[in-house]
Amino acid sequence: MKEATDILPIYKIEKSCILSNSGDFTIAFKAILPEIFSLSDRDCEAYHQAWVKAIKVLPAGSIFHKQDWFLSENFVADFDKANDNFLSRSSERFFNHRPSCQHSCYIYLTKKPHGRKPSSSAVSNILRKSLAPAQTVNPLLMSEFVDKAGQFERILHDSGFLTLHRLDDDELSGTADKAGVIERYCFLLGENDMPAIRDIHLKGEIRIGEKKMEIYTLADTDNLPAFCGSRINYEPYSTDRSKFSIGFASPLGQLLQGNHILNQYVFIGDAQKTIKRLEAKKLRLQSLSAYSRENAISRDAVNDFLNEAVALGRLPVKSHINIMAWSDDPLEVREIKNRVSSAMAAIDAVAKRETD
Structure with a gap:
């Protein structure tokens, strides 16, 4: 058994940034996205172009990580909010305790140290001028990336499709009464769950406490869709004369049943x-x-x-996509593979189940 502090690559949280042991620093945002089924085909394309425009302002050596959480919960009615309005109270009563999907989205912008290379016999720490990367000891380099992150945030705000809220230290690390995003990710906690510590098992399977997890990735170019776009047709709502648009990756997100996390990474290198x-x-x-x-x-x-x-x-960028799905019900765990495979087939892709 190993302690999490011996494995976790996070060094500390400072000035609303996550600092890693390797010298990376990350700025995190919580995003409020458009509701599903609310965008037309033109809106989907404009929404997509807003993301592209925002990512282009990030400097070389950056990593864009969009993390979408989808948790199955029962809807809890808010009768105080409905007041004495008959229709509002009837609506709250109708949906009370019904199954629902809670969606939360987080954006992580990471800046890697310039020129960092994997450790080897040819490249050793003792041969460097400084053990610490330049950006961790030079406040100007960090300030430049914060400015770029601000431009990224402003471009998405100006698009009119979504809003971003930068996470502070407490929202990242958590408090005594509420788990932060790091603790939530490590122990698969809900947004309103109390902080809890669970054992993480990685031998033979991935299990966090009583929850068993399956990971599926788009691991090979042969398994990628033949066509990628900003939208696809949602057949249940489409007809021969009219097409109903949803986001291209919606089958992997809101339309995929069960608890899961959709991770999308974009690695921005030196284009030249x-x-x-x-x-x-x-x-x-x-x-x-x-x-x-x-x-x-x-x-x-x-x-x-x-x-x-x-x-x-x-x-030119590199990309990686994976789905982390879990359940504490053994019968539901068996259905995860079928659900994910069906969702991948909807976008003409093939998922690889990670077992090593």
Whole structure:
């Protein structure tokens, strides 16, 4: 058995930022998103472009992490809010104790230390001028990233689709009466749950207390959808003459039953270095295209990507998506795989169940 403090990469929380042992620092926001089924096809595209525009202002070496929590709960009526209004009280009474899905969204913006490399025999801490990364001891570098995060927040606010609230120290670490986002994530606590400590088992399975967790990822390019866009048609509400739009990833979020977390990561690197590396790859594939048709197809794909990146100002990034689903009911745990596989099929993707 190991203590969480020996494994957790978080060093401390200071000035509403999460500092890691590796020198990363993270700014967290809570986002209020548009309600499902409330956006038209044009709104979906404008909403998507607002995210793209906001992510583009982040500097190289940044990580954008959007974390959506979906928790199954019973609706609790607020009769005091309804006052003496007959219709309001009837509505509260009708939905009281009915199953519902509580959705909360968090945005994490992380800045990695510049030039950080994995530890090896060739790159050792004792060969560095300073053990601490430059950005952790230079307040100017941290201030610049905070300014970029402010621009990110303002762009999303100005879009009119969502609002962001920056989390303070208590909301990150929690208090004696309320769990913070870090504690909630470690022990799978609800937003209104009291702080609690649970054992985390990682041998053979992932289990937090009495809750067993399954993790599914989009791990290979062959498993990605053939087409990605800002929206898809929601068939139950669509007809031959009219199409009803929902967000492209909605089948993995609000429409997926059960307790789960949808994590979406975007890793922003040095765009010029990435394009230069792809140019070298294209030339290498060009020289090998005579030996294999696959090399010729890959060369054309890389060339099309480079043309689009230069002509339209695209930003090359890396991405990762995973779903963390859990339940304390053994029968429901067996259904998680079917639910996630069906949700992935709705966007023409294939999920990989993580077991190692």
